[in-house]
Amino acid sequence: MDILNILKHQLEVVDDSVSTKQLIDQLVSTGSPEQPVRLVELDNVVKRHCEWLHHLPRVHPFYNVQCNDDSRILGTAVLLDCGFVCASRAEIGKILSLGVDPNWIILSQPEISVELLKFARRKSVKLMVDSEDELHQIQQYYPEAEILIRFNFKSTQATDVDNYDPDRKCQRLLNLSRELALNVIGWCWSNIEPDCSNYSILYDVLRKGREIVDYAMILGFSFRLFSIGGGFAGGKDANVDQFAVHINQGLDEFFPERDGLTFIADTGKLYSAAAVTVVTAICDKQIFQNPKLPAQIERIFYYLNYRVRAGDSKEGVKPLVWKSLRNCRAMCKADVFGPVGDGFVCLERDMVLPELNVSDFLVFEDQGCSLRGVSVRLDEGSSPTSVVVIRRTMWEYLRLFANTSHPRQLIEGSKYLQKEWKIDKLIYE
Missing domain, CATH: 2.40.37.10 (Lyase, Ornithine Decarboxylase; Chain A, domain 1)
Structure with a gap:
């Protein structure tokens, strides 16, 4: 397309x-x-993407379609080489119609219906899973699926230990996945709160994620894809560096190896707001x-x-x-x-x-x-x-992105984009 x-x-x-x-x-x-x-203003989507790549070079942005499904914003995200998080058949269909490779689409929907699971299988998209019932359904209707095990985690002690203790939950789900011969390829952190304002927790999430990887290796799984979740504040006041410093610290300490490992994050709200x-x-x-x-x-x-x-x-x-x-x-x-x-x-x-x-x-x-x-x-x-609307220079960059398979290299090599990611707030004068 x-x-x-x-x-x-x-x-x-x-x-x-x-x-x-x-x-x-x-x-x-x-x-x-x-x-x-x-x-x-599509300029602001491009600017926020450039800011993300500058501060988080190891984390690939995945746009959450639920945040805003405007076709112009989605099309811009496609040209920027984003992946996509979808929650319904309609959203998956919309992203596939834009020519996105199914390998860059993840279905994130609690309690996936059998019909949606069959559709996901036909389209070969990845799945996020957080319950035994879902694993049993997947084994029956989409046994070859690539799966991310979702875990909840927060710094303070949770009252619902079984759901919010990542060790107990992930071990249970991984053990069952091994029994069912399912293909678990990584984990996804599920934000407990709708907005993650205590960004230091992201360091702890990566520490816990390392422990989950080590346990999965004992069972014979070879993890390669990890989702740090979302909840990043959007809007013009958002500052990517506020949470990037914690993510980068956790990546350097717990995942210093780079080959074969892909880290992603939900940037839907950050890009669209x-x-x-x-x-x-x-x-x-x-x-x-x-x-x-x-x-x-x-x-x-x-x-x-x-x-x-x-x-x-x-x-x-x-x-x-x-x-x-x-x-x-x-x-x-x-x-x-x-x-x-x-x-x-x-x-x-x-x-x-x-x-x-x-x-x-x-x-x-x-x-x-x-x-x-x-x-x-x-x-x-x-x-x-x-x-x-979009400014003329940004439009010219979108034209360049459309004609290359490596838009990131163009962004990183552009002095203009590297200095133009600031999004100005309005002032009535």
Whole structure:
């Protein structure tokens, strides 16, 4: 499949000098307050990939399709030579349709159904497994599968010892795999929490992974593929070096040998979150006066026409008011609501915002990925228009990637890409 030709008709190539702010200014000036817009900047996917390769040269990125299945983002990830983590038949089919080698696709789905297992066998994709029942099903319906044993691990003592003690769980699963003559080729760390903010645990995960490898060798397994998991914070504030230092330390200490060993990690949220900015308008507001000082506003409820997501920031939903503060009224407490079903749900409470008018625009960064790890859907409020752009130089690099089997060498040899991975945050001036 000619991915580049397909992308060419689904995006706009803009000059390198065009800033994100200029793009949003244009969307606000020409858009409708009733129609939210999703600005997708594929440059940010490429930049985050370059940052990853710089800090983690031994870990191959695998994009998790559940994080964001936008075809333009997926196509970019294919051109960057990423692997893919899929959770359904539809996701596997979508990635295969982009020409991805099945060897670079892993099915990660708890309690795999028989139908999905049979489909995975027909497509020859790898499996992540974490229960005896799954192993028995695999032995019956996909006995030649290449399997990664999933293990849970956290630094503090877990109450559910049987599930969170990697020694006990992995030994049990490996013993059964040997009995069933299954082909286990490595392990995968399964994050217990949805977001891994204590990145030092990654060193301990690799230490424990080494112990699992040694036990597997006793049983006769020869491991060669290891997944460090995901949970890496996305968004423009994300810093790959924060967790890379712990991963690299663990790799150097516990897996100094390199030949024949492949380490991968789930980069779905890291790559997709910062790629999308949502421009939405206030569709209604409700003012609450101070009962003791009726002339003073105590709080305002703002209702949006699109349900934005909190992202990874501890500050929660944080909008940029796309309007000069000189043209706004006084600051006051505000709650922001987004649509859900036939009503609204509170997205953030006790924010301090200027008093705004209906049809004023708010801008939300880091909207490319759901915190819950499910695909970004367009059914929460008005269906937004997607505007997909890439800067001219980045587009030229994608063209180069499409015509080589070694895009990594091009990235590592490019002074431009090696210095241009910084993703700038928006500022309204």
